Amino acid sequence: xxxxxxxxxxxxxxxxxxxxxxxxxxxxxxxxxxxxxxxxxxxxxxxxxxxxxxxxxxxxxxxxxxxxxxxxxxxxxxxxxxxxxxxxxxxxxxxxxxxxxxxxxxxxxxxxxxxxxxxxxxxxxxxxxxxxxxxxxxxxxxxxxxxxxxxxxxxxxxxxxxxxxxxxxxxxxxxxxxxxxxxxxxxxxxxxxxxxxxxxxxxxxxxxxxxxxxxxxxxxxxxxxxxxxxxxxxxxxxxxxxxxxxxxxxxxxxxxxxxxxxxxxxxxxxxxxxxxxxxxxxxxx
Amino acid sequence: xxxxxxxxxxxxxxxxxxxxxxxxxxxxxxxxxxxxxxxxxxxxxxxxxxxxxxxxxxxxxxxxxxxxxxxxxxxxxxxxxxxxxxxxxxxxxxxxxxxxxxxxxxxxxxxxxxxxxxxxxxxxxxxxxxxxxxxxxxxxxxxxxxxxxxxxxxxxxxxxxxxxxxxxxxxxxxxxxxxxxxxxxxxxxxxxxxxxxxxxxxxxxxxxxxxxxxxxxxxxxxxxxxxxxxxxxxxxxxxxxxxxxxxxxxxxxxxxxxxxxxxxxxxxxxxxxxxxxxxxxxx
Numbered sequence: 431x432x433x434x435x436x437x438x439x440x441x442x443x444x445x446x447x448x449x450x451x452x453x454x455x456x457x458x459x460x461x462x463x464x465x466x467x468x469x470x471x472x473x474x475x476x477x478x479x480x481x482x483x484x485x486x487x488x489x490x491x492x493x494x495x496x497x498x499x500x501x502x503x504x505x506x507x508x509x510x511x512x513x514x515x516x517x518x519x520x521x522x523x524x525x526x527x528x529x530x531x532x533x534x535x536x537x538x539x540x541x542x543x544x545x546x547x548x549x550x551x552x553x554x555x556x557x558x559x560x561x562x563x564x565x566x567x568x569x570x571x572x573x574x575x576x577x578x579x580x581x582x583x584x585x586x587x588x589x590x591x592x593x594x595x596x597x598x599x600x601x602x603x604x605x606x607x608x609x610x611x612x613x614x615x616x617x618x619x620x621x622x623x624x625x626x627x628x629x630x631x632x633x634x635x636x637x638x639x640x641x642x643x644x645x646x647x648x649x650x651x652x653x654x655x656x657x658x659x660x661x662x663x664x665x666x667x668x669x670x671x672x673x674x675x676x677x678x679x680x681x682x683x684x685x686x687x688x689x690x691x692x693x694x695x696x697x698x699x700x701x702x703x704x705x706x707x708x709x710x711x712x713x714x715x
Numbered sequence: 716x717x718x719x720x721x722x723x724x725x726x727x728x729x730x731x732x733x734x735x736x737x738x739x740x741x742x743x744x745x746x747x748x749x750x751x752x753x754x755x756x757x758x759x760x761x762x763x764x765x766x767x768x769x770x771x772x773x774x775x776x777x778x779x780x781x782x783x784x785x786x787x788x789x790x791x792x793x794x795x796x797x798x799x800x801x802x803x804x805x806x807x808x809x810x811x812x813x814x815x816x817x818x819x820x821x822x823x824x825x826x827x828x829x830x831x832x833x834x835x836x837x838x839x840x841x842x843x844x845x846x847x848x849x850x851x852x853x854x855x856x857x858x859x860x861x862x863x864x865x866x867x868x869x870x871x872x873x874x875x876x877x878x879x880x881x882x883x884x885x886x887x888x889x890x891x892x893x894x895x896x897x898x899x900x901x902x903x904x905x906x907x908x909x910x911x912x913x914x915x916x917x918x919x920x921x922x923x924x925x926x927x928x929x930x931x932x933x934x935x936x937x938x939x940x941x942x943x944x945x946x947x948x949x950x951x952x953x954x955x956x957x958x959x960x961x962x963x964x965x966x967x968x969x970x971x972x973x974x975x976x977x978x979x980x981x982x983x984x985x986x987x988x989x990x991x992x993x994x995x996x997x998x
Binding site: 450451452453457458461465468469472473533536537538540541543544545546547548 | 767768769789790792793795797799802803804805807808812816817819820821822823843859863
């Protein structure tokens with residue numbers, strides 16, 4: 431190398447290479463996002479399933495229960511669109527919990543841990559991937575709702591603002607909860623069972639498929655601890671408007687509480703991530 | 716003398732009550748190929764994972780490229796390359812996409828297409844990783860390990876699942892990297908691989924280094940007795956001797972020239988390794 435005989439003992443190759451900086455975290459975050467999206471869409475069967483599932487549910491439920499709620503003019507299908515939007519946002523939880531458990535087992539995390547990739551770039555990539563997939567799901571559901579189920583588009587900017595903050599708080603909270611939950615399954619194989627089961631139960635008790643008014647009170651009380659019930663409630667306020675408020679068990683959409691609970695889940699999810707996240711599998715010690 | 720690439724003194728690590736590494740010392744010089752040998756469970760993987768910054772240690776002093784791997788930084792990571800045991804990630808990406816993506820992590824990467832050519836994957840550059848054979852996948856691992864132009868490269872069982880021809884090509888590749896000045900730390904079970912590649916060796920058994928040094932002199936290999944064999948009156952004869960040259964000279968005199976079926980053998984690396992490991996395990 432550039433050692434000279436007159437210089438004191440030096441370590442030319444050990445000194446950091448001068449003049450070349452590490453790539454920024456943000457740039458690498460976007461690079462990760464690109465690669466995550468590529469992998470997501472190329473896993474064609476699971477990508478199609480994720481987008482088709484809420485649509486199929488909407489069509490099935492919409493054709494089984496085609497009535498209206500008395501005295502409101504609101505159709506059952508409209509309630510389902512709002513509920514499925516909530517469930518769609520919360521699939522961020524499911525796909526992160528399973529996706530990271532798989533990354534941990536197939537060697538992705540270990541390989542990345544051996545490179546100069548900053549950790550936040552990995553999470554940024556995952557976050558963009560779930561945001562994009564949630565946005566597509568929501569767009570498809572809304573398009574079907576507007577065109578086939580007479581879902582009234584929110585009239586004023588205020589309602590769209592509510593839509594935006596419910597969706598944003600919901601997806602961030604769900605994503606953080608998903609990252610934390612990724613440490614629960616013992617292996618990638620068990621991950622989809624361990625994660626999906628509680629998620630499906632949560633959907634049933636949170637008013638996605640069955641209106642809250644028809645559920646026993648203690649069930650609703652349990653659901654009230656989790657974010658999904660509040661997301662659905664927020665979305666109903668956007669799309670069903672004042673006419674639908676009378677259908678809520680509380681008689682109103684309780685938007686202040688929606689904000690409170692979803693905000694608490696964002697903070698709680700962040701704390702859970704920091705305290706429970708493991709880069710290695712349980713068997714790796 | 717330059718600073719060693721890796722310096723380890725008194726390294727120790729326990730898992731619960733089980734000691735995995737019990738006072739390992741190592742010096743790995745810049746630009747050499749250093750092999751770490753040992754039976755499964757002897758502590759060599761734990762040692763290497765501590766050097767890679769993947770695992771914490773309980774005691775001892777460790778520097779890798781002048782940095783304590785217990786506190787890895789991005790700048791330090793960018794100077795290392797790690798080829799771990801088989802991973803199954805990135806199945807849906809193509810070979811070229813994957814290598815290009817990883818190149819973006821480093822401040823001064825090699826050209827991805829050159830790397831693909833080096834590991835012999837140019838023809839597979841457009842294939843999904845899912846579609847590769849085991850040996851081809853392993854070459855992707857190596858490509859990702861070297862794309863950052865590492866000063867120090869860790870190779871963990873790099874040729875498992877290779878056919879003999881692919882192993883030879885891989886050895887040429889590693890030899891080329893070493894000639895370019897890359898320090899290489901190799902863990903493997905294949906002793907022929909060690910003989911083909913390594914400058915120096917450490918043998919770890921029961922969490923300790925039981926022998927280290929040049930390949931030719933490991934475990935007193937050069938000084939060890941040789942076995943001289945020949946054929947006399949149609950019968951195969953052998954003698955064990957510390958002075959094989961004198962024995963051969965005597966035989967030359969006896970046969971007046973060519974000695975039928977002459978062989979002079981020293982203990983192979985495998986013989987030395989097995990006896991070292993047995994002694995080490997008894998200790």
